[in-house]
Amino acid sequence: MKESVINTQKTHFLTCRDFTVSGEKFDLLLDVEKEMLVTSPKPDLEKLPEYYRSESYISHTDSKSSFTDKLYHLVKERMLLKKLKWINKKNPEKGSLLDIGAGTGDFLKVAQANGWEVEGVEPEETARKKAKEKGVILKSSLKEFKSDKFDVISMWHVLEHVPDLKTQILELEQLLKKDGLLVIAVPNYKSYDAEYYKEFWAAFDVPRHLWHFSQGSFKYLFKDKFRQIDSKGLIFDSFYVSLLSEKYKTGHSNLLKAAYVGLKSNLKAKSSSEYSSICYFFRKR
Template identity: 55%
Template sequence: MSQASNKAYLKCKDYSVSGEYFELLHDTDLDILETSPQPKEEQLGQYYESEDYISHTDSKRNLFEKAYHVVKGIALKRKLNLINSFNTDEKFLLDVGCGTGDFLQIAKTNGWQICGVEPDGGARNLACTKVGEVVYDASKINNLKPHSFDVITLWHVLEHLPNLDTHIKNYKKLLKPNGVLVIAVPNYKSYDAQYYKADWAAFDVPRHLWHFSQKGMSNILGKQEFKVVKTLPMIFDAFYVSLLSEKYKSGKMNFIKAFQIGLQSNLKAKQTGEYSSLIYVAKNK
């Protein structure tokens, strides 16, 4: 990002692991936020070392985690319906940051030829027990055959990746000419983000290196000649994020308050389109 276009936006705490503080800088040209300072790539792993990092485990230790997996099951079916709706030549799917492999598993059982990338060793091993040896370390993505995928998905992954332009350029190379790129990310212009401010759980610094608006996502993808053709809401995220945000703000999970804020966020988003998280469907221009 251009230093000239950066403006201080907010200061946030890493509530999950380190307790450190990070700044969010607003790139006014692109309309995205950047976490600053960004940990070096070799240091990033230490910020994921927490039993509470739920996407890297299948644990159901408490009511919160059990509820998470129930909602996750509903979301998986919706994701499957989305990719099944695309008019693709074939059904070759790459899921980047596939976690423990649940989306790959449901796609495989519905006729998709699957491949996954996951940097976390523990999550990757769990995924392989579900779908076979088709999940690779992130470093292997450059070994995949160009123009071989009909759909590439990143479910809450792009915000974790350094060198955004490089990654998106790689996905363009891996997609077939009429392929579809699907990206889900939090939306820092949602009502719940505006309400919780520095305590908004979806800032999740420093694991989230970038924070997107709708304009920002169009700008980032447009640099690599992708066009956003559809934007879809992830309505459950407002409730999940508000629940974590309440914990960060007050030290306890206030279910009633979190539900109120999540509901209010979704209701406002019906008018504004600014949902807590959004799915962007993009194709080559």
Template identity: 55%
Template sequence: MKDKKTTYLTAKDHSVSGEEFQLLYNRDLDMLETFPQPKAEKLSDYYKSEDYISHTDSKRNLLERVYHLVRKMSLRRKLKLINAFNAEQKSLLDIGCGTGDFLETALKDEWNITGIEPEEKARQIANSKTDNAVFGIEHLKNLEAHSFDVISLWHVLEHLPNLEMQIKLFKQVLKPNGTLVIAVPNFKSYDAEHYKEFWAAYDVPRHLWHFSKTAISELFIKEGLALQKVLPLRFDAYYVSLLSEKYKSGFMNPIKAFWIGMRSNLKAKRSKEYSSLIYVLKYANT
């Protein structure tokens, strides 16, 4: 596979191992692939860190406080987005739900919720907020076909191995008139271009894939799911820049990070290439 693609850049795992990985450019799909990808039985080792922020509710430092502030603001927007779909039974599946904040928000708004979270500690926290509505990854195979009005993956798709198989599974459990919502980092954003190998959203090797708008559209249309809308996640530029500054210079440098995040959002007003993007997809024939 490697010799059919060109090396885009080499990035380092700043969180756990310190290892370097190549990002290979797939010209056909306009996306990047992390190489080599850890074997399935080894992948969980790269998540074994108290600093892996989506698996904790702690607020020990500036970075974690900013993360939770951004998450709090994002939750309101996420709920508003799924409410606009006018789902008949308000059945929601959130894959990779972390500590369950989005599910908890949806539950309070009378959604019928189900969550999937592979990491045990995060799953326990999520279940304490959701009346035990969160299950391990093996539960995905037990879900009833065409049973969810909305399936959401908030910064999760980039973590999943066997990408095409996963997309088939999403389609299988989505109702014919349902909506799939996917948020992922955008390697074509200004902050990605600025920080290059230090861009925190590469997050190798936990992020196996790095998507463009073309990649999302092409990958999902193969399974009969058509891209309906692309929306920005503007706050991500600030958080990602803050962490990228830490990787690049050894400290967060919040003033510079804010400046880069602001520049990224300003440039994206014209290019539409925000730091992270939300993709809304539906069956192609609906």
């Protein structure tokens, strides 16, 4: 597979296992210049969908079968409103909003109810069907938007899944209006919970996560066409990720230990800004 953005020398950082589907091991390679980790080997595009075919992949299934699933949805409902509040504050005049990697459509449903004109893209067919059941019609590819321009584009934990970063960033530039708002949330491998759990950190999620970002990564990748105006820590992510990481590490969902690690991660991030996940806000230049 062609690597159009990541072409500099890389060194071995960590070896992780796919705990969700295959059990296979993958290396994380450090690109020092971009402060970014790269999953190696990257699955071929034809094989990549196989790694998403699991009831455990909650963003595509809406599963509520386990305690962890129920906790995820409880936090998700609260965060949907908070995410929209962030966007409304930066774009009080509601217009058009495109959500890329919309999953089962929950964020778009909330945004539409709040007065936004919404569009969404989700390549996974099962997730699109579930979104349709909620009254949210999603397209399967960005290629279906030819001359469209949007006031806001959001990607909630999606950029780490994108096979070609350079192409994706160009598409974002083309689809966003001048001075439009770009919102991207991703895990942060420099957080305390990532450093604590190491190869068991659930947000590495290999090989579905092809890239692993730091704050430095975003300064490098978006410096030419976008201007960063803000960033916010997603404080609930450290607790949810720690709960999954405990299960991967010990075989048990140790709620108290996960809560301790998640809290410690957030407290450390108050001074370091290295939250478990970070939401970045950009304006198109």
